[in-house]
Amino acid sequence: MGAPDKGARRSGSTRRQFLLGGTVAGVGAAAAVGIDLALTTPSGTTAAAPSTPLNGSEIVPFHGIHQAGIDTDAQAHGTFVALDLRDEVDRDGLRRLMRILTDDAERLTQGRGALADSEPELALTPARLTVTFAFGPGFVARAAGTAPAWLQPLPAFAVDRLQDEFSHGDLLIQVAADDPLTVAHATRMLLKDARSFTTVRWTQQGFRRAYGSVAPGTTMRNLFGQVDGTSNPKPGTTEFDTVVWAGEGWLTGGTGMVVRRIHMNLDKWDKLDRSGREQSVGRTLSNGAPLTGTQEHDEPDFEAKTSVGFPVIPEFSHMRRARPDDTTQRIFRRAYNYDERPAGSDVSDSGLVFVSFQADVDAQFTPIQRRLDDLDLLNEWTTPIGSAVFAVPPGCAEGGYIGETLLA
Amino acid sequence: MNTRTKTTARLGVLLAAAALALSGCASTAAPAATTAATDGESVTITDAWVKSAESGMSAAFGTLENRSDHDITLVSAASPASTMLQLHETVANDAGEMVMQEKQGGFVIPAGGSFDLEPGGNHIMLMDLTAPLAAGDETTFTLTFSDDSTYEFTAPVKDYSGANENYEGGDMDMDMTPTPTPSN
Numbered sequence: 001m002g003a004p005d006k007g008a009r010r011s012g013s014t015r016r017q018f019l020l021g022g023t024v025a026g027v028g029a030a031a032a033v034g035i036d037l038a039l040t041t042p043s044g045t046t047a048a049a050p051s052t053p054l055n056g057s058e059i060v061p062f063h064g065i066h067q068a069g070i071d072t073d074a075q076a077h078g079t080f081v082a083l084d085l086r087d088e089v090d091r092d093g094l095r096r097l098m099r100i101l102t103d104d105a106e107r108l109t110q111g112r113g114a115l116a117d118s119e120p121e122l123a124l125t126p127a128r129l130t131v132t133f134a135f136g137p138g139f140v141a142r143a144a145g146t147a148p149a150w151l152q153p154l155p156a157f158a159v160d161r162l163q164d165e166f167s168h169g170d171l172l173i174q175v176a177a178d179d180p181l182t183v184a185h186a187t188r189m190l191l192k193d194a195r196s197f198t199t200v201r202w203t204q205q206g207f208r209r210a211y212g213s214v215a216p217g218t219t220m221r222n223l224f225g226q227v228d229g230t231s232n233p234k235p236g237t238t239e240f241d242t243v244v245w246a247g248e249g250w251l252t253g254g255t256g257m258v259v260r261r262i263h264m265n266l267d268k269w270d271k272l273d274r275s276g277r278e279q280s281v282g283r284t285l286s287n288g289a290p291l292t293g294t295q296e297h298d299e300p301d302f303e304a305k306t307s308v309g310f311p312v313i314p315e316f317s318h319m320r321r322a323r324p325d326d327t328t329q330r331i332f333r334r335a336y337n338y339d340e341r342p343a344g345s346d347v348s349d350s351g352l353v354f355v356s357f358q359a360d361v362d363a364q365f366t367p368i369q370r371r372l373d374d375l376d377l378l379n380e381w382t383t384p385i386g387s388a389v390f391a392v393p394p395g396c397a398e399g400g401y402i403g404e405t406l407l408a
Numbered sequence: 409m410n411t412r413t414k415t416t417a418r419l420g421v422l423l424a425a426a427a428l429a430l431s432g433c434a435s436t437a438a439p440a441a442t443t444a445a446t447d448g449e450s451v452t453i454t455d456a457w458v459k460s461a462e463s464g465m466s467a468a469f470g471t472l473e474n475r476s477d478h479d480i481t482l483v484s485a486a487s488p489a490s491t492m493l494q495l496h497e498t499v500a501n502d503a504g505e506m507v508m509q510e511k512q513g514g515f516v517i518p519a520g521g522s523f524d525l526e527p528g529g530n531h532i533m534l535m536d537l538t539a540p541l542a543a544g545d546e547t548t549f550t551l552t553f554s555d556d557s558t559y560e561f562t563a564p565v566k567d568y569s570g571a572n573e574n575y576e577g578g579d580m581d582m583d584m585t586p587t588p589t590p591s592n
Contacts, residue, residue, distance in 0.1 A: 100566065114568045115457040116469075116527075196460070196543050196567050201585020 006263040018207050020340070034049045051076040055178055055211055056125035056183075062109045064395040066245065067402065069130035069174055070334070071235035073216050077183045078176040078336040080170025080259060080353060081191065082388060085142055088296045094143050095407045097197040101173075102401035104193055105131035105350035110185045117189055121266045127179035127211070130187055133402045134257045134390030138170035146249060150256060150361035151391050157373040159384060166261045166386025174355075178211035203385070204261060206336020206353040212388045219288060219296065222337055223350045224269055224381070227288025229333045230296055231323065243330045246359040250405035253394030256361040258331075261386030268383045269344075282317030290319065318378040321371050328336055329367050331356040351382075361389055450558030451477035452519060456563035457529075458489070458534070458572055460543045467496070467571055468532040468549060468563055471524045482523075482552040483514040489547045490534035497530050502576040508533070513552070527571035541565045 003025050060068045089097070104114040109129045113120025140147040155167065171194075175187045191200065208220045222228040222279070233240040269277070278284055282291055283302065290300035291312050302320060304312040313320050324330070333356050340349040360363035394401050456470030466489075474480045480558050485493045497511040506528070515530060517523040525531045532549065534541075541547065543563040 093544075096542065100544045100564065103564065115455055115564065116568045118570065193543065193567060227493075 005089070028055075033322075037355070038082065038116050044235065046309070048216045053167075053313065056127050056128035057111060057179075058128045058131050059126050060128050061177070062106045062131075062395075063273075063370065063398050063400075067130075067254070067392060067395045068109070069176055070244065070255060070332075072128070072176075073235075074132050074208060074220070074334050075130070075176040076178045076208050076211050077180045077185050078174060078353070078355075079183050080186060080206070080355075081173045081202045082201040082203075082259075083130060083137070083171040083173070083194055084201045085138060085170045085198055087179035088194075089141050089142065089197050091407065094139065094403070095401075097194065098403040098407060099401045100193045101131075101133065101190055102396065102403075104186075105133075106314055106400070108189060114189045114193075119168060119185060122181060122185035123189075125182055127177045127182050129175070129179075129182050131186060131394065132174040134172040134174070134392040135403070136168065136388065136390050137170065140391065143403075143406050148246070148248070148251060148256070148391060149388060150366075154258070154366060154369065154387055154389060157369060158383070159373050159379050159382075160387065161383050161385055162330075162387055166388075168388050171198060171391075172257070172259065172388070172390045184185045185330075188291070195223065196350070199313075203260075204338065204353045204386070208336060213363075217225045217255050220335065222295045222352055223266065223337070223339065225265055225285055226277075227283065228335065228352075229294060230283070230288050231319075231333055233330060239330075242359075243364070244298065244332050244357050244359060248330075251391055251393065252405070254392045255357045255359055256365075257359060257390040257392050258354070258356045258365050259386070259388045259390070260384050261351060262354050263265055263351040263383045265381050265383070266348050266350055279314050280317060281382070282313040282319035314377070314378040316370070316375055318376050319377045321374075322368055324368060324371075327363075329364055331365050331368065333360040344377075351385075357392070378407050418497065419492055432510075445476060446557035447476070447480045447553035447555045448551070448559040450474055451480055451482075451551070451553070451559050451560075453563075455562050456549075457545050457566045458541060458563050459568045460541050460565045461488070461534075461537060462540050465538055466490070466534040466537060466541055467527070468515045468547075469527065470563065472517050472523040472525065474519060474521055474523070476519060478519050480517045481518075481537065482517065482551055483554050484552045485532045486550045486552070487534065487547055489541060490533040490537050494533045494535055496533040498528055527568070531571070543567045545549070 029054055060072050063067060083096075107114050108123050109128040109131055111124055113123045116354075135143075135151075137147055137151050140151060172189075173190055173194075175183050175190070177183045179188070180227060204365055209218070219227050219229050219232075233243050246254050246256065247251060272280070274285060278291060283289060284291065288296040289298055291303045292301035293299070300313055300319060300323075301312065302313055306312055311320075333354070333357050336353045338351050338353055342349045356365060393405060396402050441461045451474050452475070453470045454473065456468065458468045468485075468487075471513045482495065485495065487493055495511045495515055496508045498506055498508045501507045508531075513528065515523055523530070542567055547565060548560060548562050550558050550560045554560065
């Protein structure tokens, strides 16, 4: 009948909630939390405010020159899904696919249910959700576009033990947020809409410290206990822009993305004492400072020698091998840890979903990996088991869609 | 969402100019010089979408909003996607099953309020598709109100496995499986 809509209408109420939420996160956290608790606790007892402000309603803008989820301070949870295009999908199909996925991403990241979302309530807590799309070689070929020369599988490295189930793919979707439920819902919504165009090739899930555990911007630790990613360029700097953003053709404002699954042998690592662990990387475990310094961001002194004449930062150390003399060989890392169910008698199956962004994979990433392949003591404990390269198209404005520079 | 307001012809040249200016953007402004807005100028739809289907039937959803101070009755819908469209409600039949049937008298959008078109509830039924509705396509709809004014909007097509209500009005099988069928 003409009854005023009894079903909670998404658009209006959502926006109000979001606005309220924004206020909560920004200013009156304690007060608003008090209101929330008063509604849910039996007798209006005043409970102590949580130690961190609520961040469920925090929103990362979707539209822009660049896609979000690259220079966004890495969220606690990330899911990476590589899709293969169905045979019958043509260029027009790609356009339809990216229009739908863009619309989903735009709504979900802004804290609204997607169109035809069966569980819209799960979208009301975006928790800094970002959705980032990246194209594999197969996607660009299907679009009849010109692929950058580096958009192909990385050269084979001697250390690689690649498994097809963690490698390659036509379309990558990176879904990241500070709330794993939000990530799960967004991922399912996107995959439901991608299903008639694609099949899932692989999925990798990863995590960092939970939201509120450490200050934003803190360099992550991997499951070896190492501070991992210290030398990253800082988003917002010209250095970051130079390292990350591409400037040619349809990829202008986009970037190159490498996703590698690095298995970490924790049992073998357990046999190594603390000084051995620090030598393998060239950094201290306590705060990630180079062995020649005291603070994490101190510049390493590769010339420094021990009393008996050996380099303080060993020749074989990961940091020395990874760090280029050539300053154009820089990358931006945005990795996630993984910790899966162990097989057989193992007690863990752990590692790193290594993710790096760089404007030119061949010029920036590959030389680093080549040096690490030749010599890096850390190879004793790590094995690359998956590898994929993607081109991340630029962002879009309202009314546009991700991939339009390639597909329009 | 590309929505665009159209009205009957009697407003003439002024309106034609205004409609031209409005086309392409989701503006809600009605021509200022007219005395009273038509129903078609007072209604907008948000979050519109259509369920994908290979052939046969499908349905369109969204939220109709009425900015006027009087109730507005939506009496019919048309679309190039289907030879016939009906306004459907979902009700319990004698056996207690939820079934859909044509809504007699149309949908009444309350003054200053909204009216939901959603799976399992009221919806615009596409009775006989003229071509497959593929996910990511866009389809145009024209709504006609009791004052004979119209409102046109486009809605994206989305895969959706719900909205499988039985149709009370006949024995047509409503199979709106997304195309193509997923194989994984």
